[in-house]
Amino acid sequence: MxxxxxxxxxxxxxxxxxxxxxxxxxxxxxxxxxPVPPHGEVTQVDSVCTLCPGGCGISVRKVEDRVVKIEGMPGHPVNDGGICLLGASGAQLLYGPSRIEGPLKRVGRRGDGRWQPVSWKAAVAEVAGKLGVLRSGGEPHTLGCLLRSDRGTVPGLFSRLLTVFGSPNLMRMPSIQDTYELTLYQMQGALALPGFDVDNTDFLLSFGSGYIQGWGSPVHMFRAHSRWRNRGGRVVQVEPRLSISAAKADDWLAIKPGTEAALAMGLSHVIITESLYDRDFIENRCRGFESWVDAEGRIQPGFKQRVLNTYTPAKVSEITGIAAADVVRLARDFAKAARPLAICGRGRGRVPGDLGAFMAVHALNALCGSIQRAGGVWAVPEPDYINWFQPEMDKVAATGMQQSRLDGAGGPQYPLARYLTSYLAEIINAGKGYPLKALLVAGDNPAYTLPAGGNVRKALDSIPFIVSFSSFMDETTRMADLVLPNHIYLERLEDVPLAQGFSRPLVQLCKPVTAPQFNTRHSGDVVIDIARALGGSVATAFPWKSYADCLKETLGGNFQKLMRQVYMVGRGTGAPGHNAAFETASGKFEFTNPEFKIRPDYEPIEAEGDAASFPLVLVPYDSMRLASGFVADSPFMVKAVDDTVLKGRDILVEINPQTARKYGLADGAIALLRTPRGKARVKIYHFEGLMPGLVAMPTGLGHSAYDEYIGGKGVNFNRLIGPVQDPVSGLDAAWGIRAKLTRV
Amino acid sequence: MSTADEKSRKAAAQPSGSIPTAEEGPAPADTAGGKVMAFFFIGLAASLFVGWIVFPKLLYSQKKQPIDFNHAMHVQEVDNGCESCHFFRPDGTFTGIPKLDKCLECHEEVQGDSAEESRFVNQYAQKGKEVPWLVYAKQPACVFFSHVAHVRMGKMDCAACHGNIGESQHTRVYEQNRISGYSRDIWGRNISGFKRHTWDSMKMADCAACHKRAGVHQTSVQTGKGACFVCHK
Structure with a gap:
């Protein structure tokens, strides 16, 4: 002691x-x-975010070569320093665990996730070998290629490869761009992209567009929304659900889903009857407003006639569920605003939608003169800087290119559509046309993002050779035979040819902010490598030493300029004016294009399924906190998801308490959601902001691939819905699907 | 009456450790007390030995720098003293220990006849590999330290904190704290924490003392002393 x-x-x-x-x-x-940020020299590198088509400028803060923060680029025309949740968490994508570290070859069964690392040389040789067989067998058209976008040099290289290889099957992922492009082509004759001058509008009428939930260029829309708030602009949201966009609007009109076009036509009715339309624009710049006599001497009803005959406020009220008085009031407010703008494309705009409805909304803009002027819709010219020499095609390629497209786009049934990617799976599974023997997938994740996910997987499974160019181990890549991982946007050089929904043409340059983390390779370089390995006329179409050389040559003098300042605002920087904009045969805005006879109208698109077995209707909703496109959520975003959307691993579906009571579904109860396309376990969330009879489900959840931070949470909406074809354009116009909820 | 011998026999028969009674006299208590004191002092001496001698030896591991760097020689060769290699970037941040790039400005090829230099050139410079220097002055990550605030604005001399390292011909052994992972230089060579020079230790008390003397933000609402957020951001 x-x-x-x-x-x-x-x-x-x-x-x-x-x-x-x-x-x-x-x-x-x-x-x-x-983790502690490393010490070292701090630098700021400006580039472009390509995680969505919004085209925001980013300013990346680095310590030595380590990316530590991504902010919006101050002074950038799209986002001026602002950034979204996904953009801000880009560093997690760069350093996250789902990155693919080098080229991989599948060794197990499809989807087993067993891979063998291979060298780039061996991987390219394998692709060239497999594709070479298709060419030598005289069936080059059985090669397909799925891309996120068809603009810019990298999609350009893929497209060129397919052309000289001999396949017409280049496909772009579907979105409202498809329908808006057709609308502009029909009504303005322009091969252009829609631009919305949201900065200058004082009245936004949104037909279900999630204007602050990812529609258009998301951050640009946030900023515009703040401006409307500060300057007293008005926003009216028309949709069946009290979304964030509806909640932030001045007025919310709960409409029966799928009837938005009828409302647009009804508003036109009031504007025409009360003579509130822009007389100068209608009389001098438009055609097809009044009835006319065609070449055969028959009277063709004009837009005015059809609207006045069919879409009275009372009739529209009956179709849409919106009171006739509200229709009249909204029409007056819209037409009397100084610079009104109507937009459409539901939610984020993932589904193309029906052409008649888009044209009805565009016609509404035209009535108020909101076309090609400040605060209106502008036709933004396609980027025109890619002027490569015409490649020489050998006989095999020429024959292959004669084949019709597998998805039917541009064919006899749907001559207008450029791509009908949403139906590819159904066509393959039904054994229509010819079988696809090889598929290249770049920049998207079709096994997750396309509707009828189950069918898509089945279709992919039937394709003998799939090559994925993804940087991440996503759902499609898991089904690939060979993975040739691209650098992610923070590691690569690439032109960004547009900013979706932005009113001016914008060319930007995404540049490497940091050295590649892994043994990845630029997809542009890989395409050139594959072409070279294929030899012959395919190789001679690609004379560039590397992708960087190709890009420098393509951009010419602008390359250095873009390296310095990231973006360049192209021609048509002011409101483009009316004269140059209408490239129709008449040189005017066409309410009904006489060539195609396609016109603004309301044609009901029914939800798939029969009402007897499926009494409810399932509709999707998009949120800024969930990336529902080719990029999955970052782990940081998953943490930001409300527990009214995802709780644990359970997805919550919204249902009106009144409907829930009818089916005995308590708040928080687990239920089985069935649609004609699939079923899923869901948790019930009582939400009074949703129209009775509907069930609303968030998009962007339910990844089965990726890592523990992203995968295995909730349900993928695309697995539960299928495409519903717009009879006019052929594009997918599904807005919902019939469903049934049962307690478990 | 019993004799003294009897008493001592009785005492010896007492079970050890029991308390002697009053009538048993003072002599045996003296013996036991002596023993207690002896044990106390043995314990004291042992723990002092452990605390002062053994513990510091155990606490720090000894590491050698990857290259034996000669500061004195380099200072003679360059024009701008310490700042020739340890300089401020244009944005005001401090480079600290130079990266390989800086060394390569002179050492792409072997310059002299030092074995260490040729080892540096062969093992690092030519392979483009950064030298994993052990940083004596590295503060914990929870401390924010700005060189520009001290050297430029505070007009302090490098030696005030780093000592006469510029005159050293060899790198010292780097003693790493096995618990915290930081250098012994932070606490100081002297385990008791006493210092003779300003640079002997760089603990929070050292920073605070100097900040107090210089009147740096002595504005903490909570403590009335230096504001925490000056260093702990």
């Missing part, structure tokens, strides 16, 4: 306890597993 006391006194008189306490406190405040 004395020894102990002596020891204690001695210890107290020695530095041991004090030093130990100090060291332990330092240790506990600096856990070795807590």
């Amino acid at each position: 004395a020894f102990g006391i002596g020891g204690a006194v001695g210890t107290a008189l020695s530095p041991l306890p004090w030093k130990l306490t100090d060291d332990l406190s330092i240790w506990t405040q600096n856990w070795p597993w807590t």
